[in-house]
Amino acid sequence: xxxxxxxxxxxxxxxxxxxxxxxxxxxxxxxxxxxxxxxxxxxxxxxxxxxxxxxxxxxxxxxxxxxxxxxxxxxxxxxxxxxxxxxxxxxxxxxxxxxxxxxxxxxxxxxxxxxxxxxxxxxxxxxxxxxxxxxxxxxxxxxxxxxxxxxxxxxxxxxxxxxxxxxxxxxxxxxxxxxxxxxxxxxxxxxxxxxxxxxxxxxxxxxxxxxxxxxxxxxxxxxxxxxxxxxxxxxxxxxxxxxxxxxxxxxxxxxxxxxxxxxxxxxxxxxxxxxxxxxxxxxxxxxxxxxxxxxxxxxxxxxxxxxxxxxxxxxxxxxxxxxxxxxxxxxxxxxxxxxxxxxxxxxxxxxxxxxxxxxxxxxxxxxxxxxxxxxxxxxxxxxxxxxxxxxxxxxxxxxxxxxxxxxxxxxxxxxxxxxxxxxxxxxxxxxxxxxxxxxxxxxxxxxxxxxxxxxxxxxxxxxxxxxxxxxxxxxxxxxxxxxxxxxxxxxxxxxxxxxxxxxxxxxxxxxxxxxxxxxxxxxxxxxxxxxxxxxxxxxxxxxxxxxxxxxxxxxxxxxxxxxxxxxxxxxxxxxxxxxxxxxxxxxxx
RNA sequence: GGGCUCGUAGUGAAGUUGGCCUAUCACGCCUCCCUGUCACGGAGGAGAUCGCCGGUUCGAAUCCGGUCGGGCCCGCCA
Numbered sequence: 001x002x003x004x005x006x007x008x009x010x011x012x013x014x015x016x017x018x019x020x021x022x023x024x025x026x027x028x029x030x031x032x033x034x035x036x037x038x039x040x041x042x043x044x045x046x047x048x049x050x051x052x053x054x055x056x057x058x059x060x061x062x063x064x065x066x067x068x069x070x071x072x073x074x075x076x077x078x079x080x081x082x083x084x085x086x087x088x089x090x091x092x093x094x095x096x097x098x099x100x101x102x103x104x105x106x107x108x109x110x111x112x113x114x115x116x117x118x119x120x121x122x123x124x125x126x127x128x129x130x131x132x133x134x135x136x137x138x139x140x141x142x143x144x145x146x147x148x149x150x151x152x153x154x155x156x157x158x159x160x161x162x163x164x165x166x167x168x169x170x171x172x173x174x175x176x177x178x179x180x181x182x183x184x185x186x187x188x189x190x191x192x193x194x195x196x197x198x199x200x201x202x203x204x205x206x207x208x209x210x211x212x213x214x215x216x217x218x219x220x221x222x223x224x225x226x227x228x229x230x231x232x233x234x235x236x237x238x239x240x241x242x243x244x245x246x247x248x249x250x251x252x253x254x255x256x257x258x259x260x261x262x263x264x265x266x267x268x269x270x271x272x273x274x275x276x277x278x279x280x281x282x283x284x285x286x287x288x289x290x291x292x293x294x295x296x297x298x299x300x301x302x303x304x305x306x307x308x309x310x311x312x313x314x315x316x317x318x319x320x321x322x323x324x325x326x327x328x329x330x331x332x333x334x335x336x337x338x339x340x341x342x343x344x345x346x347x348x349x350x351x352x353x354x355x356x357x358x359x360x361x362x363x364x365x366x367x368x369x370x371x372x373x374x375x376x377x378x379x380x381x382x383x384x385x386x387x388x389x390x391x392x393x394x395x396x397x398x399x400x401x402x403x404x405x406x407x408x409x410x411x412x413x414x415x416x417x418x419x420x421x422x423x424x425x426x427x428x429x430x431x432x433x434x435x436x437x438x439x440x441x442x443x444x445x446x447x448x449x450x451x452x453x454x455x456x457x458x459x460x461x462x463x464x465x466x467x468x469x470x471x472x473x474x475x476x477x478x479x480x481x482x483x484x485x486x487x488x489x490x491x492x493x494x495x496x497x498x499x500x501x502x503x504x505x506x507x508x509x510x511x512x513x514x515x516x517x518x519x520x521x522x523x524x525x526x527x528x529x530x531x532x533x534x535x536x537x538x539x540x541x542x543x544x545x546x547x548x549x550x551x552x553x554x555x556x557x558x559x560x561x562x563x564x565x566x567x568x569x570x571x572x573x574x575x576x577x578x579x580x581x582x583x584x585x586x587x588x589x
Numbered sequence: 590g591g592g593c594u595c596g597u598a599g600u601g602a603a604g605u606u607g608g609c610c611u612a613u614c615a616c617g618c619c620u621c622c623c624u625g626u627c628a629c630g631g632a633g634g635a636g637a638u639c640g641c642c643g644g645u646u647c648g649a650a651u652c653c654g655g656u657c658g659g660g661c662c663c664g665c666c667a
Contacts, residue, residue: 026628028626028629029626030625030629030630033624034626035625035627035629037627046626050624078625079625081625082626082627084627086627107599107618108617109599110600111600113628117600117601117616119600120600121659122658122659123600176665176666176667177665177666196667220666221666222665223664223665223666224666225661225666226661228666349592349662349663450667451667477667536667560659560661561658561659
């Protein structure tokens with residue numbers, strides 16, 4: 001008998017002598033009788049230490065919380081009235097004959113119990129090895145291992161070959177900042193940790209691998225967020241040869257995500273289509289209807305365009321706007337003035353001039369702007385937005401991008417306020433047809449909208465055309481409850497289209513050859529058409545287990561400043577190490 | 590790089606319109622008592638330069654300036 005089976009097997013061995021090992025979860029000293037709850041990753045079991053075992057008893061008097069102990073004794077069913085129905089082992093207890101102290105512990109700086117007070121995140125991260133003792137964190141670790149098994153078994157079952165690619169790779173100009181690794185042998189040169197195995201997996205397609213996947217470590221030196229880890233994170237990275245239509249990848253992969261939601265996480269996928277597939281939304285639709293390219297579809301609250309209703313309006317704010325749109329907030333009439341002020345501030349922070357609204361109560365439309373609108377306009381607004389008594393309608397009137405951005409943000413904020421984000425539900429969508437190029441609002445410079453390796457619809461002809469901003473990339477994202485969880489594309493495997501695509505944003509042929517030489521070169525030797533994608537598996541797992549912060553799903557995450565406060569990393573290195581690498585550190589500030 | 594916000598015993602919080610704060614509470618810790626508890630109970634005790642520096646004031650945890658650190662967001666990132 002060992003500690004791995006503390007809970008279940010102990011119960012099974014009622015009447016027998018067992019030895020259990022674990023940490024002292026709590027100790028209740030009654031003077032003449034001492035109870036000790038021993039905990040391991042499976043749960044707790046109660047030890048009873050009586051003076052009859054003199055040695056064990058005197059030791060039990062000295063032990064403290066989180067001491068590491070081994071106890072030998074007889075498992076006995078408790079008498080009626082002494083059973084604890086709150087824990088699985090509450091029906092039994094172990095009458096200790098031998099107690100051994102395996103190690104002591106100082107009082108803990110963080111709480112290791114799920115109930116009660118929880119320490120601040122900084123302390124939890126500093127003492128992560130203790131924080132992980134909490135049953136919930138133990139559960140998350142085990143659950144994550146199970147999650148990996150589901151991913152691998154799905155991919156293996158679909159004929160994908162798992163292939164690992166180098167961690168020491170090359171810097172690439174597009175995308176995130178790289179982590180650089182100096183080369184000792186080739187002084188002055190650097191490796192870069194891969195932001196994704198993008199080029200390697202495309203090379204594998206040229207190599208004749210029909211279907212590749214990898215649970216890949218990706219490295220990006222960009223500022224983190226609650227849903228974005230600093231430094232390293234994991235992707236389920238995959239690529240399929242002889243695929244010319246992104247739907248082939250989407251159809252191949254979406255059953256996995258649906259299955260994870262339904263069967264792994266026991267959540268309901270609320271917005272599947274009649275045939276059981278995931279809804280497809282174009283980028284443009286997503287932006288126009290939900291004000292976001294990663295809309296949370298657990299709730300409606302769609303953006304409604306009111307341009308026709310307000311075609312001849314005399315109200316200056318609406319009249320002078322490029323477009324007027326609105327969202328109808330169910331129950332919004334209950335919002336107080338100060339709450340509306342709060343939402344107005346949010347709207348302003350997104351670039352709105354203010355936040356006009358109409359509140360519907362007792363058959364009346366109450367609004368600071370009602371007096372500027374005609375009867376027919378008011379009626380039109382109510383009809384178009386579907387507002388009924390108790391609702392409120394909020395307006396955005398500005399240039400189109402700003403209106404969509406503002407209302408998209410408000411849509412999320414209102415959903416938060418009215419508790420529409422049900423954690424037991426999962427809403428999925430594919431966002432497709434992203435713009436290939438996007439113009440930088442400030443500089444006016446054209447740049448890749450998303451991934452430069454995706455195939456522009458219309459090929460060479462489209463790229464050479466005049467209307468570059470209307471070119472659609474064969475590129476797709478999957479969104480889950482407002483989080484982007486996957487990004488993929490049908491790849492550009494034609495060297496001439498590749499050169500042209502890069503040339504449009506200012507990268508000449510020699511630069512492309514230098515940066516993506518291996519890939520471009522490979523494409524000259526019979527590259528099959530191919531497509532793929534990569535799922536952010538930390539983020540998906542976060543949503544599946546109902547966490548709001550991605551650090552909760554990783555054993556040893558960095559904090560928001562990219563620091564591992566437990567290991568004190570990053571850190572200085574020896575001069576000798578630097579010398580060997582021909583590196584001089586000169587910090588001037 | 591920018592915005593917002595937080596920093597008070599080992600831990601979590603209260604106090605923050607300046608004085609009633611000689612800083613409150615809970616958990617934890619220490620000593621003693623207790624043979625059926627399971628968040629055991631009872632009696633007693635220790636533990637805080639209120640993140641740091643400076644200023645205003647008769648008086649600062651509280652106001653002001655700076656600084657350091659955390660969190661969320663924008664930028665950035667897929």
